[in-house]
Amino acid sequence: KALTTVNVNGKAFEADDYTNITPKIASYLNSNLHLKKNHPLSLVRQRIVNYFYTFRYAGNPEFSVYDNLNPVVSTKQNFDDLLIPLDHVSRAKSDCYYINRGTLLRAHMTAHQSELLRSGLNNFLMIGDVYRRDEIDSTHFPVFHQVDAVRSLHKERLFPNQPDLEIFEPQYDTKNPFTFKNTISDPMKQSCHTLEATKVMETQLKNHLIGMVKTLFGKDIKHRWVDAYFPFTHPSWELEIFYENKWMEVLGCGIVRNEILVNAGPSNTIAYAFGLGLERLAMALYKIPDIRLMWSNDSGFLTQFENKDLDAKITYKPVSSYPQCTNDLSFWLPENLSIDTFMSNDFYELVRGIGGDIVEQVKLKDKFVHPKTKKHSLCYSIVYRHLERTLTQEEVNRIHKDIEVAVATAFNVVIR
Ligand code: PHE
Incomplete structure (x- = not known):
């Protein structure tokens, strides 16, 4: 078989039977819509980042922000580090853009979670473009943007006024974490965690996220929590908001699986994580009817988001609608x-x-x-x-x- 190479982002990769990235898809790389001045995705990004900057510890922002991470990732980053099983549907060639068997365009921002934890960070946001093969309609496009976050706390920060409380069950050995088999059969918590620790973290997670949707949609927005499953969190939830007479899913979240923290550090903490799609929020907030408009270079689109106070109410007005x-x-x-x-x-x-x-x-x-x-x-x-x-x-x-x-x-x- 002839050796072929694919060039992505200025780097050559060896093609194999998994290669399915097309020149069309590669052409979307480096568009950075989430950083583009006046772009609705950038406005929503800034509003979310500003909200998370209001969390302070000793006067400093708790969360640091990474919005420029390379979307070319390994299957280890996108799947293995997140405990996604080898036969999990999300790995399918039919759902991802593979450069080759070991490399793909990230399918979610969670792909960077372990590397940032490994670099020593505790609280951070990861923002960028993600790539998924999917159906075609007004709400789907092969490229979209996500905000992901991790917040991990030591016991001193989790229980500042109750030094007798612990993050881990007594049988769990923080010095030898690998000797404890962590299970997720209890719907309330991972077996390694104490109920107090997981509940305090769950409450923080839910309060932070409700605060975020109230900042974006106003204090009267109705919400509900739906139990969910992700291989990298337990317990897990989805947050839905009541928008235009329907429940709309806005994000997935949960308590980070302890195995991930043990592998990447900080191993003696408990953490929450969440991930949300910026397009869906921007389309709802600004009443943008079609996801393809996000890629429009038409001045009639971008000027509608120009020079506005970040929190100003903007309603997109179709320049004109052409027939189907x-x-x-x-x-x-x-x-x-x-x-x-x-x-x-x-x-x-x-x-x-x-x-x-x-x-x-x-x-x-x-x-x-x-x-x-x-x-x-x-x-x-x-x-x-x-x-x-x-x-x-x-x-x-x-x-x-x-x-x-x-x-x-x-x-x-x-x-x-
Ligand atoms: N990565 C998940 C997705 O793309 C979202 C998520 C992130 C869920 C972090 C839980 C924790 O759907």
Whole structure:
């Protein structure tokens, strides 16, 4: 097999059977929308950072901020260090942008948690672009931005007025942490932690995050906690807010698994962690209807967020809305593929690769098994819309035809 290399961020990597990063995706690197002046993602980032700067200890900010970490990470950083099992779905090639088997574009900011802990930090925010293969609609884009955080406390900080309380159960040996098998079978806590310690940390975590959503959305915002599961925290929760008559999930969080702190240090502390998506918050706060607008260079977009007081109420007004154009794409799958084994994310990727950002949505419209031949057929609707002008039907038909041809070759399907 010929040796091929892929260049990402000015570095050459050896390609292998896991390589699925495309030039299109690589072109989004270094956009730094979260740092761009007047950009809505940057405004939300600043509001969140300012909120966390209000936490002080001996006059100094508790949290330090890292918003410039390299998005090219190892599978160790993105998964192994976070106790994500080898067969976990989040590692699938269909969900991530791999440069090769050992290297990928980070799928979450939590990928930097262990390295920052290892460098000696206790309280920090990690902000940046993350990359995931996903469906195509007005709320999904292969690149989005996250704010992640860790706060770890020693027993003296956790229980300042109760020196007799402990973080760890008496059987747990802080000098030899590896001799204790930490389990998560109790829904309230990890077996190594005392109930007092985990509850104090849980209360801090929840208060800090409720404070954050009240700062962003106003003090009357309604919220609820939903039990969740992440391999790297226990217990874990999701925070939802009641927004436009619906419950909207805004973040995942929990108490950091002790194994991570033991491996990366500081091993005699208890920590909380959370991770949130900036796009979803910005879209809700400023009523931005389509995630692709975040990538717009149209002055009609950015000027609406210009020179505003950070906490000013801004409501995005569509410059104008251009019509949608919907074309259907139906095809027969080859005999070796079924409706359930067809790799839909590969398909979305190809559609986006050819159609570019004018593809607003791809939705499965119909699936069908031929009663005689038992062949499977799929029908997708592709919705096209340009954000800055009206598309002509001929123009859309041309792109649609190109997509048909590419899909037929790439997946060995027969267009109907
Ligand atoms: N990394 C998780 C995600 O991307 C969010 C998270 C971060 C959850 C930290 C718990 C703790 O969904």
